[in-house]
Amino acid sequence: MAFGDSALISVALALGIGLLIGVERERRKGRGPKRAFAGVRTFALVGLVGAAVQLLGQLWLTAIAAGLVAALAMVSYSRDRSNDPGVTTEIALFLTFVLGVLALPYPAIAAGAGVVVAGLLAARGPLQQFVTRTLSEEELRNALVLAGAALVILPLTPDRPMDALAGVNPQRVWQLVVMILCVQAVGDIALRVFGARLGLALGGLVAGFVSSTATVATMGERAARHAQLRPACLAGAWLSTVSTIVLLLLITALTHPLGLGRVIPMLGASLVLALLIGLLAFRRSPLPAEESSSHGRAFSLTRAIALALLFTGIATLVAWAQQALGTEATLLTTALAGVADAHSSAAAVLGLAARGAIDAGVMALGVLLAFSTNTVGKIVAAFVAGGPRYGSELSAGLLLITSAAWGVWAWPLLR
16 A cells, blocks of 8 residues: 555656646747647656656667657657747657656656756746846856856865875865856846946956955056046945955865864854945945946966966975974975965865864864965955055955954963
8 A cells, every 4th residue: 555655646746747847838839820839738747757657667668759749749740830949849849758757766867857847947037137138258167167166176176185285185176266257257146137226236246256365456447547436436345355255165164174163263253344344335335337347257277277376385384394393394484485375374274174284273274374374365365456545445454354363263361
């Protein structure tokens, strides 16, 4: 009886999948002699056929039924009198049969796949608009590069610590690069979807995932050329620090998840303060129409590859300092490296902690030093690129943000 109940539920699931997909196709098939092929009844019956032949357990019968459904779809396509030359409905019909067959042995997978298929069919308009209007040629190339980095290069990268790199795992390094590219790509698309009103603020936030220091300098150059944009440029520069902190947290989660408990309180305090300061600056910075759309793209494969090389080089340097000179030299090396890039130096310290070479306290202090000296680099870039006023205003906010992290770190020592 238990098997019979299970089979009945699976048959009902196959019928439900056919109805769900069929309802969506029925709404698009039109009316009259030029209506498209197949509707709710056809899809429901095909789903039931798939479940029935699977229930009988005869492989030859399942193969014949699949061939008949495929032949029906091909005949219908050859005689299609609608204005749509696509084969979406025909493929959906055959897929409904396959899901009906799948509903008996794997009902959960069949149910989920049925919902996904119906959702894709219903999202035809938004998907077409996104692909043909919203997505540009450059973004398409970026997506292909990202896919190559994640699906081709990453699986081929050695997944083991290498002595020549002081124990650094190359695949972990490339995982960080892919993660950065993903965040940049999503942020760039979101920037275009939300429009030019948030251009500088969102531009700073997104570009911060590539290089917050470079973002601070770029915003400073713009503020020096257009004094009326200084508040908006400050907002973008401060929000780029939010990106720095978020990326540090992501690197910690990927490199040394057990260290999150020591890092989150410090960086979390700075994150909240940086977000508040950036949003307050944005609220008092209305953008002129002629400047609201001037922002650059943040996606950069060259920067990502350079970041990977920097990760490897600094990690090797910090690991060597730890082995040869001890903990104090490790912290000094991390602090010096943080001026150029907080993420790579922090990743090196986190890697040492993950291998047990340093304890959690030293790891937390190393991450904080990397974050702090990177702030010094941003301050220097702000004064050089944006002048005294931009540099002094930005520095005040950056020092507050960094002080919040140090306050949380020092609090247990002062109690």
